[in-house]
Amino acid sequence: MQPLFLYNTLLRKKEEFKAINPPFVGLYVCGPTLYSDVHIGNCRTFTSFDIMYRYLLHIGYKVRYVRNITDVGHMENEDAATGEDRIGKQARLKQLEPMEIVQRYSFGFREVMSLFNILPPSIEPTASGHIIEQIEMTQKIIDQGYAYEKDGNVYFDVEKFSKTNNYGILSGRNLEDQLNNTRDLDGQEEKKGRLDFALWKKAKPEHIMRWNSPWGEGFPGWHIECSAMSKKYLGETFDIHGGGMDLIPTHHTNEIAQNIGCCGAAPVNYWVHTNMLTLNGQKMSRSLGNVFLPAELFSGMKLAEDSPSATPSQAKLNGKHPLFEKAFSPMAVRFFMMQTHYRSTLDFSNEALQASEKGFERLMEAYKTLQTIPASTTSSEDVKGIEAKCYAAMNDDFNTSVLIAELFDVVKIINSTNDRKTQLTQADIDLLKTIYQHFVFDIMGLKIETENDKTTVVLDKVIHLVLDIRNDAKTNKNFSLSDKIRDNLNSAGVTIKDGKEGSSWKI
RNA sequence: GGUCCUGUGGCCGAGUGGUUAGGCUCAGCUCUGCAAAAGCUGCUACUCCAGUUCGAACCUGGACGGGACCUCCA
Structure with missing residues (x-):
């Protein structure tokens, strides 16, 4: 097993990962709230954890990866009297059942995840499917004395909790600062302390989603769902929690408090957090209104207006965001995301994306070249050393940025061997293929995007026929014909590359 | 206002107390009928000021700039 170091938000430093029950690993990541389309910023988080999941699997762990879907309980202006469940609100606005809202957006969510080649988690539980567990956990927290009921609402008693526990252990904030800096909000009267948060909310008459509970009809608060579901599927204390x-400062801080309040144990050993995505230097978020959707960026994402997976916003778009000169493929965007470490902010811009797209194409072209390069009896390159560096990069807190730099060394070796400037033994060529398989395809989750369907196979044959004709023309020094073929193919979107071993093409 | 993060060459973006990050762009060369591709070479940076050190972009302090969180947010 590779020695893996990861950055733990609890300690604010990297430490070596030790699983509780190796080779098993419990991984929980906070999933989306499906009241609208997932945006690119959400995708970055899920992509980052996809890499971690893939790497843990690759180095031999048996991972149970739980990523929830929030379909109830996520409030707008949680503490305000006017607070409203996000999904309930959408349902009211669109005159649909709340579950229709969730269903609609979960199609879109799954489609986007699949376009990004993000592996599905082992379990994808919904909050509404675990109301009983949430009620039980809430009751247990009350029994332990860390929560109280008031007029059908149940609140977590942060002040009481803080007497024996460090509430701000994850955020690094002390209680006094938080108390002094919390703004005045509505609906504070019935709570004992201003930091107290809801475990259970009483449902108003117009509220659609409601369940019976020991405290009357209502619905669970947002934070309790992750505690209840992680406890159910991963245990009272598990390995890695991400988001x-x-x-x-809020959601995860409260998860820790809930778990300790219920079970007397910290829920998680390693807290891993991904940084935000920015657009023109500003955080992309729904509240700022500067989000954009994968469909605005991707080429070929054509959703029919009446497709069940087409949310109204997705159907119109298809790779036409005003900020970007052209559409990009999902794999180019995935590669772009991995060029920045997951704990750094990632700024989206047209230029940066185009640079990544070219780099990605070069990486993939080299893989094709790798299939045909000649073997020598000796090697002039240290391929084993590169493989070791690739592992070292990933072991150092999943440093995909450094990994990619190592992989471009591989590209260099492949190309120069192809040009007969360096030599590789067959064993080294095979090892390079293994490196590609492991790091590019399995771990980074990239894939070659040209489909191997019938039309592609036929097209390949047709273009090779045309290239043969062009070659004959070149041999006969009929350059006007050969250039005409090349130019016309070019304008049709086919690029010709003349190499030592003949011509090749790509779209 | 409080807490915290950050400032790297034309652009994006790693990194470590002393050694080439990498990608993209640009220029020159090799190859080529020309071009593209590929290869080679060059452009060699670390906001500013002070300190610690034999030596700092990397540690400490300050200034200025950017950002995040403190309210829902991935």
């Missing part, structure tokens, strides 16, 4: 950095 976006913006969840640290």
Whole structure:
């Protein structure tokens, strides 16, 4: 097993990963709230954890990866009297059942995840499917004395909890600062302390989603779902919990409090947080209104207006965002994301994306070249050393940025061997193929995008026929014909590359 | 206002107390009928000021700039 170091938000430093029950690993990541389309910022988080999941699997762990779907309980302006369940609100606005809202957006979510080649988690539980577990956990927290009921609402008693526990252990904030800096909000009267948060909310008459509970009809608070579901599927204490950095001060802080309040144990050994995605230097978020959707970026994502997976916003778009000169493939965007470490902010821009797209194409072209390069009796390159560096990069807190730099060394070796400037033994060529398989395809989750369907196979034959004709023309020094073929293919979107071993093409 | 992060060459973006990050762009060369591709070479940076050190972009302090969180947010 590779020695893996990861950055633990709890300690604010990297430490070596030790699983509780190796080779098993429990991984929980906070999933989306399906009241609208997932945006690119959400995708970055899920892509980052996809890499971690893939790497843990690759180095031999048996991972149970739980990523929830929030379909109830996620409030707008949680503490305000006007607070409203996000999904309930959408349902009211669109005159649909709440579950229709969730169903609609989960199609879109799954489609986007699959376009990004993000592996599905082992379990994808929904909050509404675990109401009983949430009620039980809430009751247990009350029994332990860390929560109280008031007029059908149940609140977590942060002040009481803080007497014996460090509430701000994850955020690094002390209680006094938080108390002094919390703004005045509505609906504070019935709570004992201003930091107290809801475990259970009483349903108003117009509220659609409601369940019976010991405290009357209502619905669960947002934070309790992750505690209840992670406890159910991964245990009272599990290995890794992830999510976006913006969840640290509230959601994850409260998860820790709930779990200790219920079970007397910290829920997680390693907290891992991904940084935000910015657009023109500003965080992309729904509240700022500067989000954009994968469909606005991707080429070929054509959803029919009446497709069940087409949310109204997706259907119109298809790779036409005003900020970007052209559409990009999902794999180019995935590669772009991995060029930045997951704990750094990632700024989306047209230029940066185009640079990544070219780099990605070069990486993939080299893989094709690798299939045909000649073997020598000796090697002039240290391929084993590169493989070791690739593992070292990933072991150092999943440093995909450094990994990619190592992989471009591989590209260099492949190309120069192809040009007969360096030599590789067959064993080294095979090892390079293994490196590609492991790091590019299995771990980074990239894939070659040209489909191997019938039309592609036929097209390949047709273009090779045309290239043969062009070659004959070149041999006969009929350059006007050969250039005409090349130019016309070019304008049709086919690029010709003349190499030592003949011509090749790509779209 | 409080807490915290950050400032790297034309652009994006790693990194470590002393050694080439990498990608993209640009220029020159090799190859080529020309071009593209590929290869080679060059452009060699670390906001500013002070300190610690034999030596700092990397540690400490300050200034200025950017950002995040403190309210829902991945």
